[in-house]
Each structure stands twice: as C-alpha cells, then as structure tokens.
Amino acid sequence: MGEFDGKTVLVTGGGSGIGLATAGLLLSAGARVVIAGRSPRRLEDAARGLDAGARLLPVVADVADPAAVDRLLSTVLARFGVLHGLFANAGIARFGPAASVSGEDYDALMNINFRGVFQTVQKAMPMLTEDASVVLNGSWLVHRGLATTPLYAAGKAAVVNLARSLAADLGARGIRINAISPGFIVTDMFTGIASSAQEQEASRLQVPLGRLGTPADVAEAALFLLSPRSSYITGQELLVDGGLIGSVPHR
Numbered sequence: 742m743g744e745f746d747g748k749t750v751l752v753t754g755g756g757s758g759i760g761l762a763t764a765g766l767l768l769s770a771g772a773r774v775v776i777a778g779r780s781p782r783r784l785e786d787a788a789r790g791l792d793a794g795a796r797l798l799p800v801v802a803d804v805a806d807p808a809a810v811d812r813l814l815s816t817v818l819a820r821f822g823v824l825h826g827l828f829a830n831a832g833i834a835r836f837g838p839a840a841s842v843s844g845e846d847y848d849a850l851m852n853i854n855f856r857g858v859f860q861t862v863q864k865a866m867p868m869l870t871e872d873a874s875v876v877l878n879g880s881w882l883v884h885r886g887l888a889t890t891p892l893y894a895a896g897k898a899a900v901v902n903l904a905r906s907l908a909a910d911l912g913a914r915g916i917r918i919n920a921i922s923p924g925f926i927v928t929d930m931f932t933g934i935a936s937s938a939q940e941q942e943a944s945r946l947q948v949p950l951g952r953l954g955t956p957a958d959v960a961e962a963a964l965f966l967l968s969p970r971s972s973y974i975t976g977q978e979l980l981v982d983g984g985l986i987g988s989v990p991h992r
Contacts, residue, residue: 743771744968749821751775751813753804753861754831756783758928759878761791762956763828763963768793770964775817777802778831804831804857805849810864817868824868826967829858830878832897834930836889847892854896859903862918871915874967877904879922879978884986897922901978908976917975919966924982926954949984 750767754760755776767774768791775798776791778784784799791797798820802813817824832854835846858877869875880897882890904920911918925931925944931953935941945953962981965971980986 743769745770745772745825747771748825749773749775749817749823750826750828750967751777751817751824751865752828752830753777753802753857754878755799755828756780756787758930759923759926759956759959759963760828760830761787762960763830764797765791766957766960766964767826767967768796770968772796772826773821774798775800775813775821777804777813779803803853804829804861805852807860807864810857810860814864814868823870824865825870825873827862827865827869827873827875828878828963828967829861829875830963831857831861832878834893834934836893836934838888839891842892850892850896854893855899855903858900862903862907866911869911869914869916872969872972873916874971875907875911875916875918876963876966877901877918877920879904879920881922881924881980881982881985883922883978884980904978905976912975917966917971919971919975920978921959921962921966922978922980922982923959924948924954924980924985926956926959926981928956947985947990948982949988949990951990952983954981954983 752760752764756778764774773796777800788799802809879901882894883898901920907918
C-alpha cells in the first residue's frame with residue numbers, strides 16, 4: 742500500500758517544475774492529485790506525462806482570481822469530496838531594482854505570490870480533513886536581501902510568516918501548516934532569470950553542496966511535510982537549499 746492511498750492532495754502551480762515533480766511523487770505514493778495552473782497547454786502536457794488516469798484531475802485556474810479559486814475548489818469537492826493535503830506552490834518571479842518596479846509588477850507579484858496563496862488556503866479550509874497538511878512555497882530570498890528582489894522577497898517573507906500564523910489558527914483542528922523554501926532550483930523560472938551558463942555557474946558556486954537543486958529535491962521535502970511522517974511538525978520553515986543560507990562554501 743502507498744503512503745497516500747485514499748488521500749486527495751491539491752497542488753497549485755502543478756503544471757511544471759516543483760509542482761509537477763511533487764504531483765508525480767504523490768501519485769507514486771497512491772494519492773489522488775489535483776494539479777491547478779494558468780496554462781491549459783502545460784496542464785495537458787503534465788497530465789499526459791503523469792498518466793495517472795482517474796487519480797489525476799487537472800484544473801485550469803488562476804489563484805490570483807478569487808472566482809477562479811472558488812471554481813477550482815468546487816471542482817475538487819464535486820470529484821473527491823475532501824482535501825487531505827494542499828501544496829500552495831503557484832508563483833511568479835519578476836526581478837528588478839525598486840526604481841524599476843511598476844504598478845503592474847506590484848499587482849502581479851502580490852496577487853499571485855501572496856494573495857493567491859492566502860485565498861487558496863482560506864477557501865480550502867472547509868474541505869480540509871482534521872489531520873490535513875498544508876505546505877506553502879517560500880524562497881531562500883526570505884533570508885537574504887538582494888537589490889533586484891524587493892517585491893518578490895517581501896511577498897515570499899509574507900508567505901513564510903503566514904504559515905506560522907495559520908499553524909496557530911488551525912492547530913486546534915489538527916491541521917498542520919508549514920513552509921518550504923527552495924534555494925537555486927533548476928526550473929523554467931530559474932533559467933528564465935539566470936539564463937546564461939555563467940550566471941548559473943555563479944549560482945552553483947554559492948551552494949556548499951556544489952550543485953544546483955532539482956525539482957525532485959524540493960518535491961521530496963514537500964512529500965515529507967504533506968505526509969503523516971511529519972505529524973508533529975507545524976508552523977515551521979524547511980530550507981531546501983543545499984546549505985546556501987546557513988553555510989559559506991570553501992572554493
């Protein structure tokens with residue numbers, strides 16, 4: 742039997758990268774998985790690759806849109822009835838110094854990266870079982886100030902702190918809320934920012950383990966936090982960064 746047999750987990754941003762890798766692990770562990778994302782094409786490709794039949798439900802949804810989140814959760818409710826887990830993973834990246842940030846940048850980042858996370862969890866609360874686990878996706882940038890990440894880092898800091906507050910709020914129901922903060926993970930988002938081999942190498946050299954992370958590295962950690970193996974862990978942030986924040990590599 743699989744660790745997640747009979748359980749339903751929603752993964753937002755599930756069409757690619759970390760979300761897709763987590764969905765794959767959950768399905769391998771026996772879960773029924775809902776993957777949500779803004780791109781129909783990505784979701785179609787993801788569903789085809791995961792090839793899980795009726796245990797997989799792809800739903801097109803923009804987490805920044807409250808009505809879209811309502812429709813997403815109504816679809817989940819009609820299909821599976823309850824949620825045993827939620828990975829609020831959807832997010833975007835727009836980098837640049839403060840002087841270059843536009844109103845549109847601000848709205849996009851905060852509406853997806855913070856509001857989207859908050860309202861996904863808030864609207865899912867009635868569907869969460871009494872032993873459910875919720876994981877929010879943060880970032881290593883919560884712990885380091887970079888000149889080009891004022892809004893992205895601030896939004897992710899809000900997400901990590903939200904996990905602590907929600908853990909206090911929902912603990913009486915036995916619901917656990919934790920954050921996971923990836924380091925340099927090779928996804929489309931990362932390569933879109935660090936597009937050259939030189940930039941990627943500069944990132945790698947900052948990591949004590951000497952390599953960039955993969956979506957699977959983060960997915961394994963997310964799986965742990967979603968599973969009963971972490972049954973006495975809540976209100977915490979788990980860094981999956983190869984030592985990036987806590988250690989200085991010797992080169």
